[in-house]
Amino acid sequence: MVRVKLPSGEWIECSGAGRILDCLPKGVGLVAKVGGQLVDLTSPLPEEGEVEILDFDSKEGRQVYWHTTSHVMAQAVKELYPEAKLGVGPPIEEGFYYDFDVGDKAFTPEDLKKIEERMKDIIKRDLEIKRIVMSREEAIRFFRERNEPYKVELLEEMEEETVSIYQQGDFADLCRGPHLPSTGYVKHFKLLSTSSAYWRGVETNPVMQRIYGISFPQEELLKRHLEMLEEAKRRDHRVLGAKLDLYSIHEESGAGLVLWHPKGAILRKIIADFVIEEYMRRGYQLVSTPHIARGLLWEISGHMGYYKENMYVFEKDGETYVVKPMNCPFHILIYKTKTRSYRDLPIRYAELGTVYRYERSGTLHGLLRVRGFTQDDGHIFCTPEQLEDEILGVIDLTLYILRTMGFHEYKVVLSTRDPEHPEKYMGTDEEWRRAQEALAKALEKRGIPYEEAPGEAVFYGPKIDIKLVDAIGRTWQCTTIQIDFNLPRRFNVTYVGPDGKEHYVIMIHRALLGSLERFIGVLIEHYAGDFPLWLAPVQVRVMPISDKQLDYARKVYQELKDAGFRVELDDRSYTISYKVREAEEEKIPYMAIVGRREEETGTVSVRRRRVGDLSQMPLKDFIEKLKAEIASRK
């Protein structure tokens, strides 16, 4: 007797020698979980114990669904282009892809249509998907016969002695599985894009053609997903950035170098002022350091060795200089101007430091990936005992800032060292143990769920990365909190302990917004350009109904300006409808409309963007209303 938990939460009981699938109500479930292990619904029912059935509402269910769709796509491609060689085809965060070696060919949109048609046909055939277990040797022979060299290469590098192959009709793929019971399980799908990718992501390897797609069990879900992709396009910060007149990037001045226009510059200043003020409140001291430094500094820091490719280096009078790619060495030099006692620690330096890093041209992307950017950088020098409290402080500060900026959901990753290869890392075992523990404990104390990523730490220390989730569910990496065992040694950064001896400080690098450029890019997409009042580059536009009210409009404008608001006057001789339409499109939060009636009563008619007319009110009341809304930062 086996207890089976259905996706609905309901339990049923099964027994017998059949497949798991046979005891389920028709159409229920995509994959099963037995003893923590995902298995095919077509696998035999265990004799006893519990089986959990998963459907598309679970992450695992979706992954299996997408994985099978990728096999269906691969089968369609093989049927249409028999010469295509299979690469790999996994499910991803949102959908799936499959890589093919098709020689010089590239898939066109018309090819995708053809492939989609063939996929529909394969789904209609409702081919049974069979799991076949064989020895690795057998599998190598199998794929060699089928002329699939990439599969053979994968197999030759595997350590397992037996492997599984999934077969549907004439199509077979090396695959761990599990998969859906038959191709008919795939319902609604769409091939989204093509690109090239190197075999196994290595530049010297052959180029393969990748096709991305997505699938859903209900048409409605597919429709919604495609709408979400449209929505993401609508929010593109590069389009909005131009439309809202925030910034531009020019061929003449260089790719990846941002020119902030008045409206973008003010947005940048509002954000910068906000974070600096908050830093000062929390015990940071502001420092400021130059844009260039002698090469010597970067020799000491080690960047000349392992980071040289990314640095802008130049010569003057036979001396090498470097445009700074980081701020930390400067902050260290400031720290080192005095002998520091443990009583002086922690010392927290902050700087909005503009750094320059050479990035390959293909990687540049609007504001999200640039070559010159301003980090909201900070370095904390502390003792090992202080580490946990400092991390707590940084986490609290980060969450406060991100929440204020309108982000309420996060994904947190704790990157730790690879326990198998401690020799790849700087610092002692004790330091690593202590640091990793401090990071984990701080997260736990705040009840923040996180994912641990062993082996993902950089060589100089463990780190916490915070990815924020935006209004339409996409994640963006901004915040990083890193512990550094390397630079204190290279620069001999120490403090005198209670024992009268010198000890290396613990150094924490932290950038909370990451960079102003990237953060503003994310912010534009998050709000779709429709910023809350406290961030809006223009908060109010005063609009006279006709030229007869120009004098009164100027007076209103001046009073609002004197009250400290970011205000504009639309003194053009256009109709009010036209001015309203334009202000709405420019996403200006408030319109102060003044006509004869307002002039006579000393009032303004207030219109809130996207809401409409809020009716006439005394100018004083409007000012109070604005002040309250700005103070709420909502």
Added chain:
RNA sequence: GCCUCGGUAGCCUAGCCGGGUUAGGGCGCCUCCUUGGUAAGGAGGAGGUCCCGGGUUCAAAUCCCGGCCGAGGCUCCA
């Protein structure tokens, strides 16, 4: 850097496949009329190296080759 796709006025875009009058439209800009009460008032006008170079042709925005630039990916990362 590599692969794919693209490049027509400040911006968006038709024309390109099947070469053939002065390259068409919209926004914006300028001038004039209009002074209008909450998402486009009307008329007129200016504005183009059709990315650049070469080739094919009687004829090239259109076809071919090379280059430059951009976008989407790969890779990397804040």
